[in-house]
Amino acid sequence: MxxxxxxxxxxxxxxxxxxxxxxxxxxxxxxxxxxxxxxxxxxxxxxxxxxxxxxxxxxxxxxxxxxxxxxxxxxxxxxxxxxxxxxxxxxxxxxxxxxxxxxxxxxxxxxxxxxxxxxxxxxxxxxxxxxxxxxxVADMVVAAPLENYNGRRPPTSELGWLSNGRRSSDDEPSYATDLRAYVPPKEHAARNHSVFLDVEMWSRKPGDEEIFWxxxxxxxxxxxxxxxxxxxxxxxxxxxxxxxxxxxxxxxxxxxxxxxxxxxxxxxxxxxxxxxxxxxxxxxxxxxxxxxxxxxxxxxxxxxxxxxxxxxxxxxxxxxxxxxxxxxxxxxxxxxxxxxxxxxxxxxxxx
Known part of the structure; x- marks a missing residue:
C-alpha cells in the first residue's frame, strides 16, 4: 500500500x-x-x-x-x-x-x-x-553543456539526440577553402581514450508532430x-x-x-x-x-x-x-x- x-x-x-x-x-x-x-x-x-x-x-x-x-x-x-x-x-x-x-x-x-x-x-x-x-521522462533529460557551442545544431530537447561528449567537427559548417584539421568526437569523462555515444531518443517524420520513441x-x-x-x-x-x-x-x-x-x-x-x-x-x-x-x-x-x-x-x-x-x-x-x-x-x- x-x-x-x-x-x-x-x-x-x-x-x-x-x-x-x-x-x-x-x-x-x-x-x-x-x-x-x-x-x-x-x-x-x-x-x-x-x-x-x-x-x-x-x-x-x-x-x-x-x-x-x-x-x-x-x-x-x-x-x-x-x-x-x-x-x-x-x-x-x-x-x-x-x-x-x-x-x-x-x-x-x-x-x-x-x-x-x-x-x-x-x-x-x-x-x-x-x-x-x-x-x-523526456522533459527530465538534461544534456551536458558543450564547450564552444555555436548554436548550429539544435539542442537535445528539439533534436532528440543525446551524446556523452563533444561531437566531431563534421557537425560544423565547412567551405571548400576551409583547411582546418578535422576534430574527432570526444567523451566528456574520457579516461585515456574516448568511447563516444550519440543516442537517438525520438524522431519525427517530416511534417508530422507525433513523436516516434x-x-x-x-x-x-x-x-x-x-x-x-x-x-x-x-x-x-x-x-x-x-x-x-x-x-x-x-x-x-x-x-x-x-x-x-x-x-x-x-x-x-x-x-x-x-x-x-x-x-x-x-x-x-x-x-x-x-x-x-x-x-x-x-x-x-x-x-x-x-x-x-x-x-x-x-x-x-x-x-x-x-x-x-x-x-x-x-x-x-x-x-x-x-x-x-x-x-x-x-x-x-x-x-
Whole structure:
C-alpha cells in the first residue's frame, strides 16, 4: 500500500511505493519471435531458468548478510513485451503461449510489462487522459553543456539526440577553402581514450508532430518504472494490475492497448519496483542497454522522489546512490544457434 511522503519545501505530496530488493528481467523477445513458433522461445527460456535461480539466491544471500542475517529479502521477476513497434498481434494468443512456456521452463514470472505502456499510461483512477509518460521522462533529460557551442545544431530537447561528449567537427559548417584539421568526437569523462555515444531518443517524420520513441528510450522508461523512480504530480504511475487467471476464457482483451502497462501474473509476487534491477538479455541488446545507461545518467529525478527512495533504502539497510545507472546490472546471453521451428505440415495430429 502506498503511503504519503511530504517534502519540507514543496506542496506536492510524493507517494512511496512498495519495493523489492531486486527486480530480475528474465529476457526479451521481439514480437516476431513471440508471434511465431515456440522452439526458439523455449530454448532461450531453458538457458535463462538456472540463471534466474542463481541470481535470485545470490541476491537473497547478499542482502540478508548486509542486514545482519535478516531473511526478508524480496526478489521479483518481470518481462517486457515489445508491443510498441508491432502491436498488430493478438494478446489472447501471444501471452498465454509465452506464459505457458515460462512455466514449462521452471521460471516463476511475476510481472509482464508493455513497451507501448512506457510511452503512454492511464492514470490509476482513469480520471483524465492518459499520461504521456515518455514525454514526462523526456522533459527530465538534461544534456551536458558543450564547450564552444555555436548554436548550429539544435539542442537535445528539439533534436532528440543525446551524446556523452563533444561531437566531431563534421557537425560544423565547412567551405571548400576551409583547411582546418578535422576534430574527432570526444567523451566528456574520457579516461585515456574516448568511447563516444550519440543516442537517438525520438524522431519525427517530416511534417508530422507525433513523436516516434526509440527502443533505448522506452527501455529507459521501463528501467525507471522497475526502480520505482517515476511519479506524476507526486503519484506513482503504471502500478501493477492483477491478471492472475490469464489462461481463462475472456481473461484478456484482443488489443494490447486495452491491457495495463504492468500486469501481475502470479498471486504471491514480491513488489514490482526494486532498489536494484538485473536484466538477462540476448547479447544483441548490448548496444541498447549501453544507450539506456547514458540516458539514465542524464535524467534529473525530482528531489522528493530521491528522498523517498533514500528513506526506504535506509530502512532496508541498503547503501543508497543517486546515480540511477549504478542500480542497473546486466547479464548478456552468448549467441548460440537455436533449433529451427518444426514445419507444421509434417507433424502428424497429436504430436
Amino acid at each position: 502506498s503511503s504519503p511522503f511530504r517534502e519540507a519545501t514543496a506542496s506536492t505530496r510524493v507517494e512511496r511505493v512498495s519495493m523489492s530488493h531486486v527486480s530480475i528481467e528474465i529476457g526479451h523477445f521481439s514480437m516476431e519471435e513471440l508471434a511465431n513458433g515456440e522452439a526458439r522461445i523455449a530454448a532461450q527460456l531453458r538457458r535463462v531458468a538456472p540463471l534466474v535461480r542463481v541470481f535470485a539466491d545470490n541476491a537473497r544471500a547478499e542482502f540478508a548478510e548486509a542486514a545482519g542475517g535478516h531473511s526478508d529479502v524480496r526478489v521479483s521477476t518481470c518481462f517486457l513485451v515489445d508491443d510498441y513497434f508491432r502491436g498488430d498481434t493478438d494478446p489472447r494468443v501471444i501471452l498465454p503461449k509465452f506464459l505457458r512456456l515460462v512455466e514449462q521452463a521452471g521460471i516463476q514470472l511475476d510481472y509482464v510489462g508493455r513497451e507501448s505502456g512506457c510511452a503512454r499510461v492511464p492514470l490509476r483512477d482513469n480520471s483524465s487522459s492518459p499520461i504521456e509518460l515518455a514525454r514526462v 526509440s527502443c533505448p528510450f522506452l527501455a529507459s522508461v521501463w528501467q525507471l518504472l522497475r526502480l520505482g523512480m517515476v511519479r506524476y504530480i507526486g503519484q506513482p504511475v503504471a502500478e501493477p494490475v492483477k491478471i492472475i487467471d490469464w489462461a481463462a476464457e475472456n481473461a484478456l482483451p484482443d488489443r494490447w492497448d486495452l491491457l495495463p502497462t504492468v500486469m501481475q501474473v502470479r498471486e504471491k509476487a514480491a513488489p514490482f519496483a526494486a532498489f536494484q534491477s538485473l536484466s538477462i538479455l540476448p547479447k544483441r541488446y548490448l548496444g541498447i542497454e549501453h544507450s539506456v545507461q547514458q540516458i539514465l545518467d542524464h535524467v534529473n529525478i525530482e528531489s522528493g522522489v530521491h528522498d523517498v527512495y533514500e528513506l526506504l533504502a535506509r530502512q532496508n539497510n541498503i547503501d543508497v546512490t543517486r546515480n540511477l545507472s549504478d542500480r542497473l546490472a546486466h547479464y548478456f546471453l552468448p549467441t548460440y544457434k537455436t533449433p529451427p521451428e518444426p514445419d507444421p505440415a509434417v507433424l502428424s495430429p497429436g504430436r
